[in-house]
Amino acid sequence: MVEPRSIVEFRGVTVRYGALTALRDVSLDLRPNEILGIIGPAGAGKTTLLKTLNRTVELIGGAHVAGTVLLDSEDVYRTRDVSRIRRCVGMVAPLPVGLPMSIFDNVAFAPRMAGVRHREDLAEVVERCLRQAALWDEVKDRLDQLGTKLSGGQQQRLTIARALSHDPDVLCLDEFSIAVDPVTTMRIEDVLKELRSTMGILLVTNLVQQARRLADRTAFLLGGELVEVGTTESVFGRSPADRRTFEYVHGMFG
Amino acid sequence: MTTKRRPQRSRLSRWGEFAIEMLIRACGISAVVFVFGIFFFVIREGWPFLVGDLNLGEFFGSTQWYPDSMSNKRYGALALIAGTVSVTGLAMLIAVPLGLGAAVYVSEFSHGRQKEALKVVIELLAAIPSVVWGFIGLVVLNPLIIDLFDVPVGLNVLNGALLLALMGVPIIVSIGEDALKAVPDSYREAAEAMGATRWQVTWRVLVPAARNGLLAAVLLGVGRAVGETMAVLMATGHAVNLPTSVFDSVRTMTATVAAELGEAARGSDHYCVLFVLGALLFAISFVVNLTADLAIRGVRRR
Numbered sequence: 001m002v003e004p005r006s007i008v009e010f011r012g013v014t015v016r017y018g019a020l021t022a023l024r025d026v027s028l029d030l031r032p033n034e035i036l037g038i039i040g041p042a043g044a045g046k047t048t049l050l051k052t053l054n055r056t057v058e059l060i061g062g063a064h065v066a067g068t069v070l071l072d073s074e075d076v077y078r079t080r081d082v083s084r085i086r087r088c089v090g091m092v093a094p095l096p097v098g099l100p101m102s103i104f105d106n107v108a109f110a111p112r113m114a115g116v117r118h119r120e121d122l123a124e125v126v127e128r129c130l131r132q133a134a135l136w137d138e139v140k141d142r143l144d145q146l147g148t149k150l151s152g153g154q155q156q157r158l159t160i161a162r163a164l165s166h167d168p169d170v171l172c173l174d175e176f177s178i179a180v181d182p183v184t185t186m187r188i189e190d191v192l193k194e195l196r197s198t199m200g201i202l203l204v205t206n207l208v209q210q211a212r213r214l215a216d217r218t219a220f221l222l223g224g225e226l227v228e229v230g231t232t233e234s235v236f237g238r239s240p241a242d243r244r245t246f247e248y249v250h251g252m253f254g
Numbered sequence: 255m256t257t258k259r260r261p262q263r264s265r266l267s268r269w270g271e272f273a274i275e276m277l278i279r280a281c282g283i284s285a286v287v288f289v290f291g292i293f294f295f296v297i298r299e300g301w302p303f304l305v306g307d308l309n310l311g312e313f314f315g316s317t318q319w320y321p322d323s324m325s326n327k328r329y330g331a332l333a334l335i336a337g338t339v340s341v342t343g344l345a346m347l348i349a350v351p352l353g354l355g356a357a358v359y360v361s362e363f364s365h366g367r368q369k370e371a372l373k374v375v376i377e378l379l380a381a382i383p384s385v386v387w388g389f390i391g392l393v394v395l396n397p398l399i400i401d402l403f404d405v406p407v408g409l410n411v412l413n414g415a416l417l418l419a420l421m422g423v424p425i426i427v428s429i430g431e432d433a434l435k436a437v438p439d440s441y442r443e444a445a446e447a448m449g450a451t452r453w454q455v456t457w458r459v460l461v462p463a464a465r466n467g468l469l470a471a472v473l474l475g476v477g478r479a480v481g482e483t484m485a486v487l488m489a490t491g492h493a494v495n496l497p498t499s500v501f502d503s504v505r506t507m508t509a510t511v512a513a514e515l516g517e518a519a520r521g522s523d524h525y526c527v528l529f530v531l532g533a534l535l536f537a538i539s540f541v542v543n544l545t546a547d548l549a550i551r552g553v554r555r556r
Contacts (some may be wrong), residue, residue: 056447059439087449097444100463110448113458159444166449 006031006070007169007200008053013067015048015057022048024224025067030170035192035201037215037232039208041248044221046204047094050172053202054089055082072169087114090163090199094175096155098147103130103139106147106158110166125165132195133161134187153184160188164195171195172202177210189214208249212236220245296532303526313530319494321514321524329527333494335534337504340411340497341486342479345418349479350472352419353426357471360427361434362456373431380424384484387417391489405501409491412500417485422475429474433467434460473546477539483508507531 006029015023023045030036038046051057052069055076069076071088079085087110099106107126108116116122126143130136135157139150147158156179163171173192177185192201192214205211211218212232219229220242228241240246297304308329312318316330360372395416396408403412437460445455461468483506491503492513511528518525 083449091447113450
């Protein structure tokens with residue numbers, strides 16, 4: 001059987017913040033149309049892994065990245081145009097960051113920065129993304145309102161709409177359900193299942209059951225190292241490859 | 255029921271807290287008291303002239319400023335007002351773009367030791383006494399302007415405005431930089447993650463997010479420029495004159511008060527009219543602050 005080409009490949013990625021090693025030699029790939037769950041206790045390096053993909057890790061002082069990150073076979077750390085790479089990745093942070101501008105402008109931000117000018121084109125993108133993020137019906141009459149005035153759950157969906165606005169190949173979600181109620185979480189999970197048909201999704205989560213519900217494959221990180229990656233059934237099954245995985249997913253530590 | 259022993263704070267500590275609360279309350283209220291006190295005093299000193307011989311039409315409409323004429327005293331302040339407005343206005347035209355640009359650079363584009371060095375030097379610039387600035391205007395800028403622009407006098411609007419701009423820039427930079435620094439890093443990260451360049455992030459996200467602080471920075475710069483006395487007294491030529499170009503000498507309201515108050519007999523019309531000028535300066539800064547306040551509120555309501 002031929003392996004489908006990966007859209008993201010982490011090859012031996014090591015990240016140091018000064019003296020602290022946040023990730024140690026992690027190799028992992030994301031295939032098209034799959035949700036890859038990334039689980040692990042706090043400080044395992046999950047967020048750092050996502051940030052290496054769009055190089056926002058570089059905004060953290062003292063961060064040093066070694067190894068290779070490939071996005072659509074292009075080396076993220078050798079590119080000349082970081083902005084273009086970042087537009088291929090949609091990033092959703094744990095706490096929603098509504099930029100201090102209207103709902104419309106929040107979603108239209110990335111297309112505008114990429115050079116889209118026509119109001120109709122922007123309106124089309126905004127509506128599509130807000131629909132995809134299951135927010136359109138709630139905000140369609142008040143697109144001029146400040147994005148920061150929405151409720152926490154709505155803001156989180158706004159950031160998802162925003163992450164979709166530049167039509168990314170990969171969507172990264174970093175513990176998106178932290179600031180969101182269970183009903184909204186379920187709605188977003190349904191959204192992700194639909195999005196899977198058009199992109200790859202990296203889902204970092206603290207809720208192991210969420211990974212179990214959504215992920216096709218699941219990776220377990222511990223202390224900056226990749227313990228194992230496999231199909232979600234095997235990771236959550238009776239006998240994952242590593243004993244520590246079993247203990248973590250069954251709540252024995254972490 | 256058992257009585258639990260809870261730790262008790264001593265009477266002294268509770269009294270101390272009360273006393274400190276009162277003290278800081280007094281500090282807070284004192285600002286209001288002082289502002290009203292100064293306003294009251296300035297108005298009181300100017301009052302006899304204000305209700306007596308003041309001819310508003312002459313005061314605001316005439317350039318005839320002859321307060322010590324023996325036969326025909328005239329108090330036309332138009333030229334003085336025009337002097338203040340022209341010097342301050344030109345200074346702000348120079349200082350605002352320069353100051354905001356520097357604030358953005360220091361906050362967003364410089365790093366590490368360069369950033370620290372810049373901040374120290376800029377703060378040093380703010381610490382230079384205004385008489386030293388006036389001296390620079392007199393002996394450095396004056397010949398420079400004469401040479402560069404081939405004009406007869408270098409002590410003019412341009413000279414004073416350059417000095418005021420240099421004095422205003424450090425204020426705008428340090429307050430503006432604080433305002434930009436106060437924008438959460440998550441905005442920067444979110445915007446960069448969407449493929450915006452550094453410049454786009456700064457211009458489209460950070461500056462709008464920090465606009466209240468940046469506006470405050472600009473207005474404090476204006477306040478400093480309007481009220482500055484010594485430098486403009488020395489550098490603008492001290493000629494009562496309605497300027498028609500930046501190379502004309504002028505005299506500002508502040509310089510007039512400073513130069514003439516010592517020679518005016520207490521209680522005379524001349525003495526009083528100088529306090530009316532002071533009240534006018536006060537009113538100008540009040541209007542500037544009020545405008546800023548309303549502007550900020552207007553921005554917030556959106």
